[in-house]
Amino acid sequence: MSNFIVSKVAVLGAGVMGAQIAAHCANADVPVLLFDLAGKDEPNGIVRKALDGLKKLEPSPLAAKDRVAYIDAANYDQHLDQLKGCDLIIEAIAEKMEWKEDLYRKIAPHVAPHAIIASNTSGLSINHLASVLPEALRTRFCGIHFFNPPRYMHLVELIATRQTGAALLDNLESWLVTRLGKGIVRAKDTPNFVANRVGVFSILAVMHHTQRLGLGFDEVDALTGPKIGRPKSATYRTADVVGLDTMAHVIKTMQDTLPNDPWHGYYAAPVWLAALIGKGALGQKTRCGIFRKAGKEIQVLDLAVQDYRAATGAVAPEVDAILKIKNPAEKFAALRASPHPQAQFMWAIFRDVFHYCAYHLADIADNARDIDFAMRWGFGWSQGPFETWQSAGWKAVAAAVKADIDAGKAMCNAPLPDWVFELEGVHAATGSYSAADKVLKGRSQLPVYQRQIFPEQVFGAAQIAPAKAGETLFENAGVRLWCLPVVDAGIAILSFKTRMHTLGRDVIVGLRQAIAYAEQHCQGVVIWHEAPFAVGANLQEIAQAVEAGQFDLLDKFVAEFQQASMTLKYAKVPVVAAVSGMALGGGCEFPMHCARRVLALESYIGLVEAGVGLIPAGGGCKEFALRAARNAARTANNVPFDFIQPVFTTIAMANVSKSALNARELGFADEADVVIFNPDELLYVALHQARGLAETGYQPPLPARNIPVCGRTGIATLEMMLVNMKEGGMISAHDYVVAKAAATALCGGDIEAGSLVDENWLLTVERKLFIELLKNEKTQARIVHMLETGKPLRN
Ligand code: NAD
Numbered sequence: 192m193s194n195f196i197v198s199k200v201a202v203l204g205a206g207v208m209g210a211q212i213a214a215h216c217a218n219a220d221v222p223v224l225l226f227d228l229a230g231k232d233e234p235n236g237i238v239r240k241a242l243d244g245l246k247k248l249e250p251s252p253l254a255a256k257d258r259v260a261y262i263d264a265a266n267y268d269q270h271l272d273q274l275k276g277c278d279l280i281i282e283a284i285a286e287k288m289e290w291k292e293d294l295y296r297k298i299a300p301h302v303a304p305h306a307i308i309a310s311n312t313s314g315l316s317i318n319h320l321a322s323v324l325p326e327a328l329r330t331r332f333c334g335i336h337f338f339n340p341p342r343y344m345h346l347v348e349l350i351a352t353r354q355t356g357a358a359l360l361d362n363l364e365s366w367l368v369t370r371l372g373k374g375i376v377r378a379k380d381t382p383n384f385v386a387n388r389v390g391v392f393s394i395l396a397v398m399h400h401t402q403r404l405g406l407g408f409d410e411v412d413a414l415t416g417p418k419i420g421r422p423k424s425a426t427y428r429t430a431d432v433v434g435l436d437t438m439a440h441v442i443k444t445m446q447d448t449l450p451n452d453p454w455h456g457y458y459a460a461p462v463w464l465a466a467l468i469g470k471g472a473l474g475q476k477t478r479c480g481i482f483r484k485a486g487k488e489i490q491v492l493d494l495a496v497q498d499y500r501a502a503t504g505a506v507a508p509e510v511d512a513i514l515k516i517k518n519p520a521e522k523f524a525a526l527r528a529s530p531h532p533q534a535q536f537m538w539a540i541f542r543d544v545f546h547y548c549a550y551h552l553a554d555i556a557d558n559a560r561d562i563d564f565a566m567r568w569g570f571g572w573s574q575g576p577f578e579t580w581q582s583a584g585w586k587a588v589a590a591a592v593k594a595d596i597d598a599g600k601a602m603c604n605a606p607l608p609d610w611v612f613e614l615e616g617v618h619a620a621t622g623s624y625s626a627a628d629k630v631l632k633g634r635s636q637l638p639v640y641q642r643q644i645f646p647e648q649v650f651g652a653a654q655i656a657p658a659k660a661g662e663t664l665f666e667n668a669g670v671r672l673w674c675l676p677v678v679d680a681g682i683a684i685l686s687f688k689t690r691m692h693t694l695g696r697d698v699i700v701g702l703r704q705a706i707a708y709a710e711q712h713c714q715g716v717v718i719w720h721e722a723p724f725a726v727g728a729n730l731q732e733i734a735q736a737v738e739a740g741q742f743d744l745l746d747k748f749v750a751e752f753q754q755a756s757m758t759l760k761y762a763k764v765p766v767v768a769a770v771s772g773m774a775l776g777g778g779c780e781f782p783m784h785c786a787r788r789v790l791a792l793e794s795y796i797g798l799v800e801a802g803v804g805l806i807p808a809g810g811g812c813k814e815f816a817l818r819a820a821r822n823a824a825r826t827a828n829n830v831p832f833d834f835i836q837p838v839f840t841t842i843a844m845a846n847v848s849k850s851a852l853n854a855r856e857l858g859f860a861d862e863a864d865v866v867i868f869n870p871d872e873l874l875y876v877a878l879h880q881a882r883g884l885a886e887t888g889y890q891p892p893l894p895a896r897n898i899p900v901c902g903r904t905g906i907a908t909l910e911m912m913l914v915n916m917k918e919g920g921m922i923s924a925h926d927y928v929v930a931k932a933a934a935t936a937l938c939g940g941d942i943e944a945g946s947l948v949d950e951n952w953l954l955t956v957e958r959k960l961f962i963e964l965l966k967n968e969k970t971q972a973r974i975v976h977m978l979e980t981g982k983p984l985r986n
Contacts, residue, residue: 195362197221197370201265201277203294205241208311208339209283214245214252215342217261218792218852219370219868224273229266238264252342254792254850267297274301279363281335283311286440291315295323302328307363309335313387314444317380321352330356333363336384338569339433343793346386346568347371348378365639372792372868374568374647375635376561382448383441385556386569389548389576391441395457396543397426399602402461402494404532404539408481409491409504414533415540418506418514420573427481427491431474435467435481453605454547463494510534519583527591541579542592543602548576549592549611553626560623560632563649577623578650581616618651643871644678645721657686657721665708669697672705674713675878682881683713684874685766686720694777695729696748699755702781710763715881715889718781719769719874724794725778728752730803734974737965746962749808752777753954756810760784761891765884769877770794771870775847779859780809786884786891788860789877790851791870796859797847801929802983804970807842808961812936813953815842815858819937820898832901832908835937839909842937843930845983897947900939909934925969925986932960 198221202213205227213223230236242259245252253259265273274280280302284290291310302308308331310320317334324332334350347367351360360377367373378384383391401411408427416425430438439460446458460468467473467480474480482491483499491502506514510533516522526538548562556562563575580588589611595601610626617624622631640646648654658671664683665672671686685705687698709716736745759766759781768782771791779796782788790796798807806812819834826833840846841857848854851866867876901908913930916922922930935941936957939948964970969986976984 195366197278197366199224199277199279201226201274201280203227203280203282203298204284204311205238206283206285208337208341209281210241210245211248211252211339211341212281212283212311212337213262214258215371217258218254218342218850219372220261221370223262224265224270224277225262226265226267226270229268234266234269235264238266248340250340250343251849252340254342255852255856258852267294271298271301274298274306275303277303278306279366280306280308281311282309286312286314288315288319291320292323295320299325299328306331307359308332309363311335311337314383314441314448317350318352321354329354331359333360334378334380334384335363335367336378338386344569344571345372345374346376346565347373348376348384348386348565348569350378350380350384352380361637364635365637368639368869369642369872370868372870374564376565376568377557378561378565379555379557381555382444385562386565387441388445388551388555389544389562389566390570391445392454392457392547393540393544393570394426394430394438395442395454396540396547396602398461398464399457400536400539400543404536405495406532406536407491407493407504409502410506410533411504411536413504413506414510414514414537418511419537422571431480431482433474434476435464435472435474439464439468453550453603457602463492467492507531507533510537519579520587523583523588523591539600541576542595544576545580545588545592546596546601546603546605546607549607550605552624553608557627558623558625558632559617560634560649560652563618563623564647567647574650577617581618582650585614585616616651618649620653623649623652642875643869644675644874646871658688664712665701665705667697667701667704669695669699670701670705672708672716678875679878679882681714682878682885683709683716684878685709685716685718687718687725689729691723692720692725692778693729694725694727694752694781695732696751699748699751702755703758706758706762706766713764714885715764716762716766717769717874717877717881718766718785719877722772722791722870723778724768724770724772724774725776725781726773727776727778727799728809730974730978733965734971734978737971737974742962742966745965746958749958749961750954752809753813753958756780756784757950757954760810761894762786763891765881765889767877767881767884769873770796770851771873773847774859775799776807777809780807780811780814783814783859784810786889787880788864789873789880790854790860790864790866791873792851792866792868793870794851794854795847795849796851796854796857797845798842799845799847801843801845801926801933802973803977804925804929804967804973805964806929806933806936806957806960808936808957810954810957812842812933812957813950816900816937816939816953817895817898817950818858820900821895823899831899832905835901835905836909839930839934839937842933843913843926894950896949898939898949898953899945900942900948900953902938902940902942902944902946904944905938906931906934906941909938923985925967925973928967929964929970932964936960 200216201224202209203226205225213225216223225238227237321329321332333355336348338344338346364375412425472479489502490499493500513525526534559577563578566572566575622633625632645657661673661675663673672683674683765786767787768785769789774796798811815838819831822834823829823831854860917927940956973984
């Protein structure tokens with residue numbers, strides 16, 4: 192197979208989706224030509240506005256602000272000839288068949304002979320769209336259905352036409368997986384494809400049962416959110432966020448295109464939804480929908496009184512107790528048995544989605560795993576419908592669904608397909624059931640998936656969990672050092688075992704022992720475990736010691752913490768940190784001390800100690816002081832302070848990176864560090880990085896000496912900034928104290944500017960300041976507050 196390289200992408204349509212897809216390509220170092228209609232006054236006006244919009248959107252589609260510079264604005268009147276330089280063309284214009292047809296005719300003469308053309312349509316027939324293109328282009332056309340917001344939603348559905356070339360789809364899939372970090376489901380060309388077909392039905396089922404049982408919309412959101420492993424916005428808030436008009440549009444697509452579906456009668460916007468749309472209450476974008484805000488109060492539409500009331504709906508304690516049952520079989524049995532309307536509601540919405548998915552599996556998806564992944568990745572469900580069913584006991588649930596269908600309780604009386612009663616479940620170690628082909632289908636064998644050592648799995652598809660995989664080399668209560676001989680027996684993997692990977696004594700001690708072991712027996716180490724990387728020091732342990740007044744012990748602990756960082760830095764074999772998710776406090780300092788970092792794009796890295804009234808003391812301040820001196824020495828002026836000031840702000844404000852690219856900007860990662868887009872590839876890439884370092888003659892850095900620091904002049908300059916902020920009411924008195932300590936640590940202590948120090952000096956300074964802060968009552972109050980509420984206290 193030849194190399195498949197996408198050097199440039201054209202995105203047609205700079206609306207909600209097009210602009211954000213362009214942003215994500217730019218995040219991935221792929222330059223983009225973003226097209227829209229030519230504006231009357233300014234030809235590229237529409238695109239320019241869209242690009243400005245990208246900078247304001249939250250959560251940001253741009254992984255770093257500079258990325259927007261890689262998107263060039265274009266319009267169909269002036270720039271069609273530039274399409275010939277694009278390897279991939281993604282069409283994302285408004286959902287109207289005639290408009291798309293017109294555009295396809297317009298672009299066809301300009302498309303490069305090798306280019307792929309793909310439509311982001313959510314509901315139109317891909318085969319029909321292909322038919323508009325000249326014959327020669329049809330084999331290179333397919334559907335590429337991103338989910339909103341495209342940077343954050345993992346799912347992309349790829350839809351082949353009858354003519355799409357197989358190799359082309361494989362190439363595109365591989366590119367989407369590695370370059371853009373996406374999870375792919377190959378969908379059939381059926382209305383709304385897989386995720387929206389099931390997801391919209393699920394919403395319709397929720398709406399139906401809400402009304403049937405007379406529940407409040409707020410009550411239903413309390414039931415259908417995190418309590419069942421779904422996003423916080425649950426059902427009705429999600430509808431408000433998506434837009435009630437958009438929701439009605441998608442429902443209408445189902446009504447128009449699925450006339451023979453047994454559930455067709457339900458494919459209609461409920462009367463109340465149509466009424467809201469009629470009044471212009473479209474949800475979040477009009478600030479009024481199913482919910483609205485009145486002053487500080489969140490209000491919800493109450494159908495019984497046809498007006499808004501305070502949204503206070505909650506899950507009844509007895510139903511809550513059922514939802515908390517760990518064993519899914521017992522949980523479902525209890526829901527079915529309970530007469531409480533909320534429990535009846537819960538069982539009904541699951542039952543009808545199970546029924547719907549089983550009935551339609553053969554038509555809408557290749558296999559059951561695809562539906563489950565589509566719902567996880569496209570709708571943020573922690574489990575898809577089939578795995579939920581299977582985990583609750585396939586046969587028992589099948590019998591219960593059948594009984595309800597027979598009794599006329601289900602939304603529709605179409606019988607469950609025979610295979611439901613022939614199987615023990617749809618997911619097995621060897622694959623997932625394909626109702627169309629009546630076999631278990633294994634995972635895709637595309638080479639790109641070999642980069643996923645522990646790919647995401649659906650329930651029932653057995654895989655050894657990373658914590659039990661490979662060969663253990665060393666272990667204590669905090670860490671496990673292990674290796675995967677099938678990948679690379681010589682590179683050890685160091686995994687933390689604590690909850691949220693907090694860094695307590697066991698981790699600190701274990702880490703140093705593990706590195707010592709690796710120095711004897713391995714060629715390199717990768718610190719890897721599933722996200723989060725680490726949420727910082729174990730505050731509980733610290734709080735207990737503070738309460739007992741054990742400050743000497745704490746000093747010793749911090750010194751050990753610092754030594755753990757130094758162990759990573761000066762290890763005789765390369766240590767690579769594989770970071771994904773949160774890497775906070777000590778969880779940021781450890782990677783900073785490693786030979787290299789491999790960062791998943793969605794890495795949220797920061798020195799957040801100020802939030803609990805402390806400063807980084809695991810070598811974080813030391814490392815920044817050192818780097819400031821080193822960076823300054825490379826400039827003509829040689830002023831370390833120039834490099835201290837931005838870092839000081841980052842630490843004093845406890846700023847956390849919004850992406851791996853942003854972590855580089857904040858100084859938590861270097862240019863040489865590797866950013867990857869698919870977190871499932873993190874371990875693979877990190878192992879190869881460690882191997883590469885080892886094979887290219889890795890030698891630890893020489894201990895830094897004669898480090899010039901900013902000293903008391905630097906501290907005074909930073910303090911002036913703080914005085915102004917305090918007087919302006921921007922920071923509290925204690926913020927001032929904490930920030931001054933950070934300034935002191937970053938400037939190497941209260942000594943002459945330009946004094947030459949070593950790493951131990953800097954470590955001692957930050958450690959002493961840390962212990963002093965720990966003795967401060969306001970810091971102690973911040974720690975207690977964080978432990979109790981999980982939120983920082985600004986005292
Ligand atoms: P949008 O309304 O935000 O943007 C549509 C863009 O198309 C606009 O920039 C507009 O200027 C342009 N346009 C309008 N008429 C045109 C014409 N005749 N010729 C060329 N361009 C024209 O729409 P969107 O939400 O970004 O959706 C775009 C596509 O993506 C649709 O096919 C939609 O179904 C699909 N989609 C949307 C979402 C979503 O959540 N919004 C999710 C997945 C897929």
